[in-house]
Amino acid sequence: GQQVMQIPQYQHVQEGEDFTTYCNSSTTLSNIQWYKQRPGGHPVFLIQLVKSGEVKKQKRLTFQFGEAKKNSSLHITATQTTDVGTYFCAGRNFGNEKLTFGTGTRLTIIP
Amino acid sequence: AAGVIQSPRHLIKEKRETATLKCYPIPRHDTVYWYQQGPGQDPQFLISFYEKMQSDKGSIPDRFSAQQFSDYHSELNMSSLELGDSALYFCASSLNVLSSSYNEQFFGPGTRLTVL
Numbered sequence: 001g002q003q004v005m006q007i008p009q010y011q012h013v014q015e016g017e018d019f020t021t022y023c024n025s026s027t028t029l030s031n032i033q034w035y036k037q038r039p040g041g042h043p044v045f046l047i048q049l050v051k052s053g054e055v056k057k058q059k060r061l062t063f064q065f066g067e068a069k070k071n072s073s074l075h076i077t078a079t080q081t082t083d084v085g086t087y088f089c090a091g092r093n094f095g096n097e098k099l100t101f102g103t104g105t106r107l108t109i110i111p
Numbered sequence: 112a113a114g115v116i117q118s119p120r121h122l123i124k125e126k127r128e129t130a131t132l133k134c135y136p137i138p139r140h141d142t143v144y145w146y147q148q149g150p151g152q153d154p155q156f157l158i159s160f161y162e163k164m165q166s167d168k169g170s171i172p173d174r175f176s177a178q179q180f181s182d183y184h185s186e187l188n189m190s191s192l193e194l195g196d197s198a199l200y201f202c203a204s205s206l207n208v209l210s211s212s213y214n215e216q217f218f219g220p221g222t223r224l225t226v227l
Contacts, residue, residue: 033215033216043201043216045215045216092208097144098144098156098167099144101154104153
């Protein structure tokens, strides 16, 4: 079955440093979504990428979808304490409704 | 704005008991999803419904069943509970992929099930 892996599993950064998480799918995706889950909370949608090579920005967050539509990345510039949480990518295959969540990257910020 | 509502928020059951979790999607959303999230793990897709019909199935045990009712709320029924069923169960709703190319999923707050 489809597998979606993320690296790193954990990332500890000093406040103000940059952070990147990488997502790799075993299959070509129709689209990929990113979610953030705060400790004790539920996943919250961040963005959806559909086109090959697509890049989207949300303030300090930059999302990229690979040319082959099998990988994606999320980059946060100048992290803040509010960025703490686990970031999940979630891929959808063509013709399917279900999302396959990645293994997640847990970000902690050292003030 | 209205969000996805789940009840109960917490549930404690004994082994071999049954449990029913409820989900009320965002109004006008036609698709409901159920996920199971163990401690420190990613959400695992269980099952989804589109317009009250099962639309996709994931790693849902045979002991579990779910349905969507005419008012679009959904229930996840879990029987013969096992210790390993202890987890957070999320419901999410969205517009279906057939009706919208942009179908972010809105998650409810989850039901924390503890099986003793």
